[in-house]
Amino acid sequence: MTPRPGAAVEAPGKEVHAVHVSVRTDVAGGAAPPDAAPAILVSGLQKRFGSFTAVAGLDFAVRRGEIFGLLGPNGSGKTTTINLISGLSEPTAGRILVLGLDPRRHADAVRRQLGVVPQETALYEELTARRNLAFHAELFGIPARERPARIAAMLRLAQLEGRAGSRVGTFSGGMKRRLAIARALLHDPALLYLDEPTLGVDVQARRYIWDYILATKAEGRTVLLTTNYLEEANVLCDRLAIIDRGRLVALDTPANLRARYGASVAEVELTGPAPEPLLRALEGIPGVRGLETEGAGGAEGPGTGGRIRISLGAGGIGAGGDLAATGVAADSGGSLLPAILSAIAVAGLGVRHLSLREPALDEAFLALTGRGLRD
Amino acid sequence: MSGLRAAWAVLKNELALGRAEPLATILSMLVPLNFLVLFVLFALSGGRVPAAVLQSDTGPYGPAMIRALGDALTFDLQPAGSPQAAQAMLNRQDAVATITVPPGLSRAVAGGAPAQLHVTLDNLNADFADDVRRALPLAVLSFYHTALPRSLPLSWREVDSYPHNVGFLGYIAVSILTVAILLGGLLLGGRGVAGEWERGTIKELLLAPVPGWAVVAGKIGAGFTTGSCSSLLVLGVLLLIGVRPETWGAMPGVLGVLALTLLVFLSLGVAAGSLLRRLNAVTPLAFGLGLPLFFVSGAFGPIAWGGTAAADVARAFPVAYANAAFQHAFHGYWPLLGGAPLVWGVLLLWAAAAVACSVWAYRRSTAAH
Numbered sequence: 001m002t003p004r005p006g007a008a009v010e011a012p013g014k015e016v017h018a019v020h021v022s023v024r025t026d027v028a029g030g031a032a033p034p035d036a037a038p039a040i041l042v043s044g045l046q047k048r049f050g051s052f053t054a055v056a057g058l059d060f061a062v063r064r065g066e067i068f069g070l071l072g073p074n075g076s077g078k079t080t081t082i083n084l085i086s087g088l089s090e091p092t093a094g095r096i097l098v099l100g101l102d103p104r105r106h107a108d109a110v111r112r113q114l115g116v117v118p119q120e121t122a123l124y125e126e127l128t129a130r131r132n133l134a135f136h137a138e139l140f141g142i143p144a145r146e147r148p149a150r151i152a153a154m155l156r157l158a159q160l161e162g163r164a165g166s167r168v169g170t171f172s173g174g175m176k177r178r179l180a181i182a183r184a185l186l187h188d189p190a191l192l193y194l195d196e197p198t199l200g201v202d203v204q205a206r207r208y209i210w211d212y213i214l215a216t217k218a219e220g221r222t223v224l225l226t227t228n229y230l231e232e233a234n235v236l237c238d239r240l241a242i243i244d245r246g247r248l249v250a251l252d253t254p255a256n257l258r259a260r261y262g263a264s265v266a267e268v269e270l271t272g273p274a275p276e277p278l279l280r281a282l283e284g285i286p287g288v289r290g291l292e293t294e295g296a297g298g299a300e301g302p303g304t305g306g307r308i309r310i311s312l313g314a315g316g317i318g319a320g321g322d323l324a325a326t327g328v329a330a331d332s333g334g335s336l337l338p339a340i341l342s343a344i345a346v347a348g349l350g351v352r353h354l355s356l357r358e359p360a361l362d363e364a365f366l367a368l369t370g371r372g373l374r375d
Numbered sequence: 376m377s378g379l380r381a382a383w384a385v386l387k388n389e390l391a392l393g394r395a396e397p398l399a400t401i402l403s404m405l406v407p408l409n410f411l412v413l414f415v416l417f418a419l420s421g422g423r424v425p426a427a428v429l430q431s432d433t434g435p436y437g438p439a440m441i442r443a444l445g446d447a448l449t450f451d452l453q454p455a456g457s458p459q460a461a462q463a464m465l466n467r468q469d470a471v472a473t474i475t476v477p478p479g480l481s482r483a484v485a486g487g488a489p490a491q492l493h494v495t496l497d498n499l500n501a502d503f504a505d506d507v508r509r510a511l512p513l514a515v516l517s518f519y520h521t522a523l524p525r526s527l528p529l530s531w532r533e534v535d536s537y538p539h540n541v542g543f544l545g546y547i548a549v550s551i552l553t554v555a556i557l558l559g560g561l562l563l564g565g566r567g568v569a570g571e572w573e574r575g576t577i578k579e580l581l582l583a584p585v586p587g588w589a590v591v592a593g594k595i596g597a598g599f600t601t602g603s604c605s606s607l608l609v610l611g612v613l614l615l616i617g618v619r620p621e622t623w624g625a626m627p628g629v630l631g632v633l634a635l636t637l638l639v640f641l642s643l644g645v646a647a648g649s650l651l652r653r654l655n656a657v658t659p660l661a662f663g664l665g666l667p668l669f670f671v672s673g674a675f676g677p678i679a680w681g682g683t684a685a686a687d688v689a690r691a692f693p694v695a696y697a698n699a700a701f702q703h704a705f706h707g708y709w710p711l712l713g714g715a716p717l718v719w720g721v722l723l724l725w726a727a728a729a730v731a732c733s734v735w736a737y738r739r740s741t742a743a744h
Binding site: 131135 | 377380381383384385387388391392395396574575576577578579580581582583584585
């Protein structure tokens, strides 16, 4: 089935398209040194709560130094997956390695390398920002002589030096988020996990946090984040895993996911009404998914041209083949423009205006997870 | 070593939270004092029956009758100048009864003629009224026993087991120490852990490389600090109002029992907080379980160690043993058989079991599942 533009995409079926996960298993037995292992390795991961299966056989690997996004609708299994990775929950089946270590068997070693920013921030709101950081430093065994300098540096990083002595309860949502991130970085973890890092913060704070996360990556840390903001995932993440109903439905770079599962739209305003043969010719171009016309046949009166909205790209569930088979590169559909312009020229018409809209990650997400509401 | 360091960090943090919310801390420390005030008022108001007494007899036996009424250990006698004044006291509820020693009482007694005390009773308060009904015949008997001993061939001889009496006020005032520990321990321990769950800050603890026992130890340590202050406050007030130990040498024992019992209830509080995870569940539990347990365990008087269900409950819990230790220290007697070895044995066993229970409950509540 080829989804039409604007039509609801069928909810994901059993098959998973174009998911190529390279899972290294050589570290499982501890043969490979931890430094050589992926930051996170998830293999055949399952988690059941009674008869409910929250995670149904996940496989993915997070490379060291990348920002890896975990996307999915509510109830898709993101939090369960994260709890499993953090060692807060125990898998029913499958295996997890964090920096080459089993988080259950080497809980303390993994925790020392893991900085976590929970969605609810988990800050002591009755205490000051400095006291929150000091407590974290003590729990993580940061030597007393190093604590003041590290805490000061983190407060500076979070731009909270002026509020170090204020109660966290008086902070805005953005300030709390910044403080929570600063706290997570205080013990200098190799892996940072952020759960909805910009939930409920304003645009300025969101941009600041994005910069913060990117800077963290630049320092060589691996970042795992979950988010419901697809724009955020698009901007920050090197790769994205989209999970739904406990299963991995896609894993790729944001650009590839957009190209593969989203649709570019070319809007063409012609010098005259578009005749039927032209429309048929356009529909026949490989990679064109659908057409919508406006003003065809001169309905808008003399002097007005026809306007055609052309959905490009071969993506979508049930598109009937991979990209290579369509001859369309994953370049947002721009490569189809010459063929479109040629068809218009053959029809004896000119182009008054042409625009190409990039495919959005939202479309890919909806194509993969469906449009039905989740609780 | 890192576990101990973590426990110290958790302890400091918990105390910092207490300082940040001083009102809640102060209130939890004042709860036992409230009980002390309540119980003292109860003892003062319920201990003796206020009675207006009108002396109308001019002979030698009138004052002897008044003394006999006083010796009945029931009345708080308040002299009235006239029948109207006595009635006014009754009307104002300053007195529960008016007792008039009639004119000619001495003459009648001396002549072996019948005589009557005139008693007007506010019988709406059955408790007080019954006290008066019981005490008046005893006072009359006491009068004859003292004033005309030959008229009563049957007598009695009292041998006291102890060199002093233990007053009701003294008894219940000491037992306040136990309630301070019981409620303070359950509240401080329970709220300390439940608060972490409610705030969501439990994640900070779970994701830190620290063992569960260290968190429990820190919570108990912080509760111990605050609970000790609360208990010492009660102890100080007891000393101020004149309730003092038999000998100052008993104080180390008092402090030891206090510390051990506090450890028991702090640990049980931590266990409850770990399993319930909600402040509004922990607080009613502390009061709902703690107070009945306190009352059946000898708060108002020594337990009758018979086969009653209440006694079985009291026997099973450490409250009665702590109370017994305090009574011994302050009043010089053991309200249960077994004495010090039994008390210390029970409290030590309870402390070990409660600490183990708290660690188990915390681990269970935070275990990966």
